[in-house]
Structure formats: structure tokens, C-alpha cells
Amino acid sequence: MGKTWRRTLAVGLAFLLAIAGTFVFAYRAGRRARHIRAENEPIRAWMSVPFIAHAHHVPASVLFQAIGVHPQEAHDRRSVRHIAHDLNRPVPDLIAQLQRAIDAAAQPPGGHPR
Amino acid sequence: MNDQLLAAVSQYGAPALFGIVTIAAIGVPLPITLLLIVAGSMISQGAMNLWWAIGMAGAGSILGDQAGYAIGRWGGPAVVAKLAGLFGRRASLPAVEAKAEAWGGPGIYITRWLLSPLGPWVNLASGTAGYPWHRFLFWDILGEITGAAVYISLGRFFSDRVMALYAVLGDLTWAIAALLVAIVLGWQLLARLRRAAAQ
Numbered sequence: 001m002g003k004t005w006r007r008t009l010a011v012g013l014a015f016l017l018a019i020a021g022t023f024v025f026a027y028r029a030g031r032r033a034r035h036i037r038a039e040n041e042p043i044r045a046w047m048s049v050p051f052i053a054h055a056h057h058v059p060a061s062v063l064f065q066a067i068g069v070h071p072q073e074a075h076d077r078r079s080v081r082h083i084a085h086d087l088n089r090p091v092p093d094l095i096a097q098l099q100r101a102i103d104a105a106a107q108p109p110g111g112h113p114r
Numbered sequence: 115m116n117d118q119l120l121a122a123v124s125q126y127g128a129p130a131l132f133g134i135v136t137i138a139a140i141g142v143p144l145p146i147t148l149l150l151i152v153a154g155s156m157i158s159q160g161a162m163n164l165w166w167a168i169g170m171a172g173a174g175s176i177l178g179d180q181a182g183y184a185i186g187r188w189g190g191p192a193v194v195a196k197l198a199g200l201f202g203r204r205a206s207l208p209a210v211e212a213k214a215e216a217w218g219g220p221g222i223y224i225t226r227w228l229l230s231p232l233g234p235w236v237n238l239a240s241g242t243a244g245y246p247w248h249r250f251l252f253w254d255i256l257g258e259i260t261g262a263a264v265y266i267s268l269g270r271f272f273s274d275r276v277m278a279l280y281a282v283l284g285d286l287t288w289a290i291a292a293l294l295v296a297i298v299l300g301w302q303l304l305a306r307l308r309r310a311a312a313q
Contacts, residue, residue: 008310015296021296022296026285032281035278041274041277041278044117046116046118046120048121050159054155054159055276075161077124
């Protein structure tokens, strides 16, 4: 009898834990979903310059120009890591330069940020 | 490695997507949801065709799933145990096998896209349990096309918020998994309490 109750208690506790997990993850998903349009997309090493440009609503040519790269083709989709390797530069430096170019593009000359 | 796979899809498009989803469907843990979202974003940028992407992602996944099923069905228990052990799932395979038998078609469908980490193990388990191949193929095609269409469409819609969307979907998947566990445990708890009351 004691063993059965211990098992029932364990199942009950696991059930409460699962319910708590459901609410925690659902709340987190809901909170993130509400702010999905407000947060800036981070730049990652796997992203291509056109991909970053699209995510930040900046022309790709502006970003290519900022890092001193002439696109190899009309749709140059090399990753940031690939470009950094080609330029013999550290990836974080290139990402920082792209971020500065995005920030500058978002701020019109002599005005407030968009 | 994930960075390189994402870069490959970004640079080479649908053929890279096909290769990666095939490997993932066999059992190698790769971020397929994120890859499909990235593919959707690329469609929005005009760098990939929608139907081509859904077709390649669906075909790759189905091919990998069928390979997993074939290994389970004709590979024998030794091969299955070795493969499961290779990806650290040796202990959990019998449990998945029991679930595959109990859930049947809807279980196969749901593990194609909503609970996709379980997919490769359900493939192996369906094969070893002798689940009819034509039924497995039907639910597999249905599930994989659903998954490819849902995640690629979401990526297309939130094309400028790929990482944020991936985080939302990650939490949502955990919430659904926790809810399913809660339903199973709740049912068990109810049965135990009824038995105790009857005694």
C-alpha cells in the first residue's frame, strides 16, 4: 500500500511539474512572440550580406560598401565567415563593422535615429 | 557545424537543404527547423523558389525517414542498437518503440514536424515493430510536407526575424511536449486514484 501511494505521489508531482513546464514555456513563447517585431535581429557568422541587409531593411550595396567588398556576382551569398576568411579578417571585426553600417543607415544625416 | 550548414543553405539553396534534411532524418541531430525558416526567408528575398524549397525539403526528409524505417525493418536488432548508441539514444529506443506501436499513424505524423526530434527514432522503431510500410509512407509524406510547408511559410512571413522566430518556436515546441507529458501523466494519475478508491 505504502509503495503504491509513493508511486502515485511521484506521478502527481511529475504531473504538476509538466503543467508548470507547459505554462512557463507557453508564457515565454507568448512574450517573445509579442516582441518579435521590436527586437533587432542579431548578425551571425552564417548569414550572407543580402540576408543581413534584408533583416535590417538596409540596401545590400550599402553593407558591401561598408566592409569594402565588391560582390563576386549579382547575388553574392557568401557568409560573413566566408567573406572574413577571404579578406583575412576576424569574424567579430566584420560583424562589428556591419553593425556600425546598419546603425549609420538607420540614422539620417544630422537627424534622429529612425 | 550548425553555422556551416546554415551558410551552405544560404549560399547553395535548395540542393543543400535537400542533402542536410536527408542526413537529419536518418538521425543526425541538426537544426532542421531553423534551416527551413532560413529557406522561407530566402524565398521572401527572391533567392529561392517556394515550391522548389518545399519539394526538396519534403523529398529529402521522406528519403531519410524511409532509410531509417528500412534499417529498423531489415537491419536487424544489432544494427538498430548500434545506430541508436551512435547518437546516444540506445536506452530510449525501446520506449520509443512502445510509443510508436501505441500511437500508430498520428504518432508518425506528429513526429515529422511538431515533435521532430523524436522522428528518427520513430522511423527505426516503426521498422523494428513491423508497422506496415504503405501506412508508414502515407503518414510520413503527409507529415513531412506539412512540416516543410509550415516552417518555410513561417520563415517567409517573418523573413526579417529569423532568429527571434526560431526562439519562439523552440519554446512553443517545449510547451507542447510538456503538455503532452502532462496529459499522459494526468491520465495515469486519474487511473491510479480510481483504482485506489475502488479498493
